[in-house]
Amino acid sequence: MSALPTDGRVVALSGGVGGAKLALGLYRVLPPDSLTVIVNTGDDFDHLGLRICPDLDTTLYTLAGLAHPEAGWGRRDETWTFMRALESLGSETWFRLGDGDLALHVERTRRLARDESLTAFIGAIARRLGIRAAIVPMSDDPVRTRVMTDHGELGFQEYFVRLRCEPAVRSLRFEGAAAANVSAAAADALDQPGLAAVIVCPSNPFLSIDPILAVPEMRSLLKQAAAPVIAVSPLIGEHAVKGPTAKIMRELGWTVAATSVAEHYGDLIDGFVLDERDREQAGRVQVPLAMTDTLMTGLPDRERVARAALALARELRDPGPAEGPV
Amino acid sequence: MSALPTDGRVVALSGGVGGAKLALGLYRVLPPDSLTVIVNTGDDFDHLGLRICPDLDTTLYTLAGLAHPEAGWGRRDETWTFMRALESLGSETWFRLGDGDLALHVERTRRLARDESLTAFIGAIARRLGIRAAIVPMSDDPVRTRVMTDHGELGFQEYFVRLRCEPAVRSLRFEGAAAANVSAAAADALDQPGLAAVIVCPSNPFLSIDPILAVPEMRSLLKQAAAPVIAVSPLIGEHAVKGPTAKIMRELGWTVAATSVAEHYGDLIDGFVLDERDREQAGRVQVPLAMTDTLMTGLPDRERVARAALALARELRDPGPAEGPV
Numbered sequence: 001m002s003a004l005p006t007d008g009r010v011v012a013l014s015g016g017v018g019g020a021k022l023a024l025g026l027y028r029v030l031p032p033d034s035l036t037v038i039v040n041t042g043d044d045f046d047h048l049g050l051r052i053c054p055d056l057d058t059t060l061y062t063l064a065g066l067a068h069p070e071a072g073w074g075r076r077d078e079t080w081t082f083m084r085a086l087e088s089l090g091s092e093t094w095f096r097l098g099d100g101d102l103a104l105h106v107e108r109t110r111r112l113a114r115d116e117s118l119t120a121f122i123g124a125i126a127r128r129l130g131i132r133a134a135i136v137p138m139s140d141d142p143v144r145t146r147v148m149t150d151h152g153e154l155g156f157q158e159y160f161v162r163l164r165c166e167p168a169v170r171s172l173r174f175e176g177a178a179a180a181n182v183s184a185a186a187a188d189a190l191d192q193p194g195l196a197a198v199i200v201c202p203s204n205p206f207l208s209i210d211p212i213l214a215v216p217e218m219r220s221l222l223k224q225a226a227a228p229v230i231a232v233s234p235l236i237g238e239h240a241v242k243g244p245t246a247k248i249m250r251e252l253g254w255t256v257a258a259t260s261v262a263e264h265y266g267d268l269i270d271g272f273v274l275d276e277r278d279r280e281q282a283g284r285v286q287v288p289l290a291m292t293d294t295l296m297t298g299l300p301d302r303e304r305v306a307r308a309a310l311a312l313a314r315e316l317r318d319p320g321p322a323e324g325p326v
Numbered sequence: 327m328s329a330l331p332t333d334g335r336v337v338a339l340s341g342g343v344g345g346a347k348l349a350l351g352l353y354r355v356l357p358p359d360s361l362t363v364i365v366n367t368g369d370d371f372d373h374l375g376l377r378i379c380p381d382l383d384t385t386l387y388t389l390a391g392l393a394h395p396e397a398g399w400g401r402r403d404e405t406w407t408f409m410r411a412l413e414s415l416g417s418e419t420w421f422r423l424g425d426g427d428l429a430l431h432v433e434r435t436r437r438l439a440r441d442e443s444l445t446a447f448i449g450a451i452a453r454r455l456g457i458r459a460a461i462v463p464m465s466d467d468p469v470r471t472r473v474m475t476d477h478g479e480l481g482f483q484e485y486f487v488r489l490r491c492e493p494a495v496r497s498l499r500f501e502g503a504a505a506a507n508v509s510a511a512a513a514d515a516l517d518q519p520g521l522a523a524v525i526v527c528p529s530n531p532f533l534s535i536d537p538i539l540a541v542p543e544m545r546s547l548l549k550q551a552a553a554p555v556i557a558v559s560p561l562i563g564e565h566a567v568k569g570p571t572a573k574i575m576r577e578l579g580w581t582v583a584a585t586s587v588a589e590h591y592g593d594l595i596d597g598f599v600l601d602e603r604d605r606e607q608a609g610r611v612q613v614p615l616a617m618t619d620t621l622m623t624g625l626p627d628r629e630r631v632a633r634a635a636l637a638l639a640r641e642l643r644d645p646g647p648a649e650g651p652v
Contacts, residue, residue, distance in 0.1 A: 049436040079407040085429035090454050091436075099425035103411035106432075110375040110417075128416050 008034070008196035008227070010310065011189050015040045015208020016055040017072035018234060018242055019201030020062040022309070023133075025302030026199060027063055029310070032132035036189035037063075040203070041118070041137045042145035042174055042211030045157050047095050048086075050105040051112055054157075055208065056122055056137060057104055064129035072242065075100045094162045119183045134185060138212045141180035145211050146173040156207075165244040169251045172206060177214035187221060195227040197313030199306075202234035202294065204245045205264050206252065219268065228270035228316040230309045233258040233294060236275045241295060259284045271312045273305065288316060334360070334522035334553070336636065337515050341366045341534020342381040343398035344560060344568055345527030346388040348635070349459075351628030352525060353389055355636070358458035362515035363389075366529070367444070367463045368471035368500055368537030371483050373421050374412075376431040377438055380483075381534065382448055382463060383430055390455035398568065401426045420488045445509045460511060464538045467506035471537050472499040482533075491570040495577045498532060503540035513547060521553040523639030525632075528560035528620065530571045531590050532578065545594065554596035554642040556635045559584040559620060562601045567621060585610045597638045599631065614642060 010030055014023050014037050023037045037059055044053045054073065061067040061075055068074045078098035087093045097105065104125070111121050117140045126135045145156040149167035159167060190198070203209055213219055222229055238256045240246045246256045254260040262272045262285045272287050275294040282289055290312040296302045336356055340349050340363050349363045363385055370379045380399065387393040387401055394400045404424035413419045423431065430451070437447050443466045452461045471482040475493035485493060516524070529535055539545055548555055564582045566572045572582045580586040588598045588611045598613050601620040608615055616638035622628045 048432050049439060050432070075411070077407075079405045079425060081403075081405040081425035082408065082429050082432075085401070085426035086433065088455070089429055089433050089451060091429070091433045099405060099407035099428075100411035102425075102428065103408050103415055103417070106374050106376070106408075107412065107415050107417045113375060125415055129414070 008194040009189065009192060010035050010197045010199065010313075011195065011225075011227075012037045012199045012201055013203075013209060013212050014038070014055070014059060014201040015203030016043070016058045018240075019055075019203035019208060020059045020067070020072075021296045021302050022199065022201045022232060022305055023059060024062050024299075025296070025304070025306030026310070027133050028299065029303050029306045035133040036185070037133060037135050038138050038183075038186045038189065038212060039135060040208045040211050041139060042143050042177075042214075043156050043160070043208075044142070045144070045155060047157070048092065048097075050097075050102075050109045052095075052097075052105050053108070053118070053122075053137070056118075056135065057101070059135050060104075060122065060126060060129065060131070063126070063131045063133055063135065066129070074098050095157060117183075119185050123185070134189065136185040136189065137183050138186055138218065139180040139215050140183050141176060143177045143180050143211055143215065144175040145207065146175050148173065160207075160244075165247065169206075169248050171252070172210065174211045174214040177211065178216065180215045182215050182217045182221060187217065190221040190225050193226050195225055196317065197227045197310055198222060198225055198229040199309045199313070200229065200231035200265065200269065202232040202241075202305075204234060204240070204243055204248070205261050206245075206248050213268070222268055228313045229268060230271040230273060230290075230313050230316075231262065231265050231269045232273040232305060232309055233261055233275055233278070235261060236277055236294060257281060262287065271316050273309050273312060288312065290315075334520040335515065335518060336361050336523045336525065336639075337521065337551075337553075338363045338525045338527055339529075339535060339538050340364070340381070340385060340527040341529030342369070342384045344566075345381075345529035345534060346385045346393070346398075347622040347628050348525065348527045348558060348631055349385060350388050350625075351622070351630070351632030352636070353459050354625065355629050355632045361459040362511070363459060363461050364464055364509075364512045364515065364538060365461060366534045366537050367465060368469050368503075368540075369482050369486070369534075370468070371470070371481060373483070374418065374423075376423075376428075376435045378421075378423075378431050379434070379444070379448075379463070382444075382461065383427070385461050386430075386448065386452060386455065386457070389452070389457045389459055389461065392455070400424050421483060443509075445511050449511070460515065462511040462515065463509050464512055464544065465506040465541050466509050467502060469503045469506050469537055469541065470501040471533065472501050474499065486533075486570075491573065495532075495574050497578070498536065500537045500540040503537065504542065506541045508541050508543045508547060513543065516547040516551050519552050521551055522643065523553045523636055524548060524551055524555040525635050525639070526555065526557035526591065526595065528558040528567075528631075530560060530566070530569055530574070531587050532571075532574050533569075539594070548594055554639045555594060556597040556599060556616075556639050556642075557588065557591050557595045558599040558631060558635055559587055559601055559604070561587060562603055562620060583607060588613065597642050599635050599638060614638065616641075 151167040292308040477493040618634040
């Protein structure tokens with residue numbers, strides 16, 4: 001097991017379930033207080049009068065050790081009395097809200113209504129839950145992912161949850177992004193001289209990472225960052241481990257392959273972590289590569305992928321003797 | 327067992343737990359669709375961004391058969407995951423909200439925000455829960471009970487739940503009452519020619535019934551009602567079955583006795599149901615009396631007290647041969 005990088009802070013860009021797995025790996029291999037996770041808020045929506053931030057909450061629960069071990073979303077030891085009662089009242093039940101999860105939505109809605117920023121709220125909750133990483137929304141301004149499909153334009157959760165990603169995606173639009181500002185905490189995290197690595201987590205590039213990149217300053221902050229930007233492939237062969245990445249890539253006209261993801265990120269990234277099963281694609285990726293088994297089933301997997309990404313960043317940052325103190 | 331009155335509608339005025347017991351008795355002995363319960367909303371408040379209406383909800387749960395069998399408030403088969411999670415987030419937990427109960431608050435808050443009236447919302451929920459009685463708020467306008475105590479002025483729930491009625495009450499104020507209108511459904515229920523009885527349930531006269539009476543039109547509607555107004559004593563000897571009635575009466579300078587309750591209601595009532603254990607007080611009540619065991623432990627008790635109150639109303643309405651078809 002290699003020594004861990006301890007020479008600076010690391011920033012991760014992440015969506016929900018898939019991204020949070022690697023965020024947890026990074027959190028575990030890095031020293032405390034050295035990770036900032038910038039999280040997609042394009043999936044956020046108002047439902048039943050409550051502000052729901054699925055990706056931020058998944059990240060919180062994952063890093064706090066509260067996440068449901070199988071589902072990847074929601075809380076462990078959850079109960080569902082609220083949903084059953086809501087159903088008996090004839091209300092909307094297509095978006096499942098667990099009883100414990102609801103506490104976060106109710107508390108957030110209350111505090112945002114008192115003009116607390118989303119950044120401040122998530123920061124306070126993360127500290128309260130004992131998380132020693134910064135979890136920050138990409139923006140405190142509303143950005144809402146809209147999905148243009150063969151069934152018309154849909155809100156993200158309508159498409160993703162209510163219609164289970166069944167409509168074919170024609171294009172995506174990030175409503176509000178053009179007018180949004182990168183959150184101060186995200187900007188500060190990217191704009192520090194001692195930054196060691198920026199890791200783009202293996203979230204869906206189109207649904208989860210693109211909304212982050214759609215906030216105007218974000219690309220320039222990434223380009224000016226002192227550290228290399230490393231993306232981790234969300235694909236193994238033609239398959240995403242979870243979720244509709246492969247289906248959407250096909251619908252948007254991309255070849256379903258890790259190389260397409262690297263191509264999609266283009267000159268934004270300085271390095272790419274490819275699954276070792278996709279070794280034959282290595283020659284077609286235009287940036288320096290690391291290869292590992294990217295399938296993250298247990299904690300050791302999450303740590304392994306985190307180490308691979310961090311090692312590649314270190315290599316690119318300090319291209320000295322290949323066998324340096326990685 | 328006497329025949330039931332079937333010749334008109336009945337209106338009950340009620341607060342929470344104690345009143346709902348008799349409302350259930352009336353509901354069970356009357357034909358379907360003939361009871362209207364006008365419920366106190368002075369206890370309503372906004373908490374965690376949710377509109378909570380404790381007395382309306384207790385009435386709904388009680389008549390729907392969903393009430394907690396022992397507590398008298400909240401739902402049966404309730405779970406408490408939300409409160410535990412809320413506590414872990416460091417939020418306010420002095421007001422206990424069950425997971426199932428929460429569905430009603432979330433759904434109400436959402437629908438009131440869309441300009442649905444409280445009357446319309448409660449009506450829709452009552453129908454949805456299969457209740458064949460009308461449950462109507464005393465007013466659709468906000469009335470908030472404020473408690474002047476030796477610890478200063480308190481909101482009702484602060485006094486009642488947070489401080490467990492411990493401060494000594496100096497006086498009560500029903501904020502908003504002067505400007506409030508009786509809800510149209512309550513006014514219509516009281517203003518019908520075929521009305522058979524108005525029953526003032528054995529709720530706390532000062533905390534639960536007075537806010538209803540504080541809405542300006544309410545007293546004149548009761549005085550002009552075609553039916554006799556019958557109050558049921560909330561006291562047995564010097565004790566209230568539940569809640570702080572006796573303590574508050576003492577603090578407000580009243581002798582703790584059923585006669586004081588009758589005196590407090592004054593010329594608003596035409597008849598009074600006294601507990602048979604208080605027989606020796608009978609001579610000091612200025613209105614016609616019925617006597618029964620008013621302790622409502624099980625369903626048969628609730629039905630017995632309901633029948634006693636309805637029989638007294640019938641007697642006063644139709645003072646013919648004493649042995650008529652009651």
